Amino acid sequence: MIDLTDKVILITGGSRGIGRATAVMAARAGAKVAIHYGKRLDAAEEVRAEIEQAGGTALIVRADIASREEVFAMLDRVIDAFGRIDIVVNNAGIWKKDPIDNLSDDVLAETIDINLYGCYWVIKAAVPHMVRQKSGNIINIASTAGQRGEAFHSSYASTKGALISLTKSLAAELAPHNIRVNCVAPGWVLTDMSRDAIAEDSRGSIVDKIPLGRVGRPEELAGPILFLASDLSTFVTGEILNVNGGAVLCG
C-alpha cells in the first residue's frame, strides 16, 4: 500500500539502526534511496548491497551532518545522481550522557551541532529544490525525550524538543509550496545507540514504563516514517507521530 515508486528519498544516518530499516523499507516500496553515513562506510555498503540484491536503487553519500558545507555538497550529489529530491528523513543523531554538573561545553556543542544544526543544514539544502519542484516531504526524527525531557540527557532532550517546534514552524511556513513537514518521536528502540543502556537495565525499569512491555524494533519505526513519506498521509503536516509502545501518551 505504501508506494514510493520513483520517489527520491534521502535518509540521514541511513547506515544503521532506524535509518537503515527505513532505507531498506523505502527501497522495497520503490524509492530511489540515498543512504547517508558519517563514519561507517562498511555499514552503509551493507545497506546498499541489501537494497541492490533485492532489485532496488541506492546511492551512498557521506557528510559530517554538523558541517553546513558537507551537507550542501551531499544534496548536490543526490541531485546529480537522481535529478530531484522528494523526501528527506532527518534521522542522524547522537545521545550522550551529560549530567548537568558535568556537562562539558564540547558535548553540548556536538549534540546541538549534530542533532539540531544538522537537520537545519539538510532542510536548508533541500528546500530550494522542493520549492522548485512544487512538492516535498520532510520528516524529522525527534524522541520521547523531546516531549517529557530526560534526566541526565538534557542536551539531547533539548535538541529533540527543538525539532518538534521546528517541525510545527516549517509545516505552516512551507505548506504553500506543497511541502509537508512532520516528525516521528520514537521511544526506546533497540539499536547501536540504545543497546548498552537496555542491556544494563537489569531491573527492567525501561520496559516497566512501556505499556506494550518491550522496546521497539527499527522496522517498527520505519513503517510510521514511511507512512508520513507516502501519499497515504497527504493531509498530514505539522504532526508529531509518537511511536513508543505507549510510553508517552500525548496527542
Ligand SMILES: NC(=O)c1ccc[n+]([C@@H]2O[C@H](COP(=O)([O-])OP(=O)(O)OC[C@H]3O[C@@H](n4cnc5c(N)ncnc54)[C@H](OP(=O)(O)O)[C@@H]3O)[C@@H](O)[C@H]2O)c1
Ligand atoms: N534508538 C532509540 O532508542 C531512539 C529513541 C529515540 C530517538 N531516537 C532517534 O532516532 C534516530 C536514529 O537513532 P538510532 O538509534 O537508529 O541511531 P544509531 O543506531 O546510533 O545510528 C546513528 C546514525 O547516525 C549517523 N550519525 C551520527 N552522527 C553523525 C554525524 N556527525 N555525521 C553523520 N552521520 C552521523 C550514524 O552514521 P555513522 O555510523 O556513519 O557515523 C548512524 O547512521 C536518532 O536521531 C535518535 O536520536 C532513537
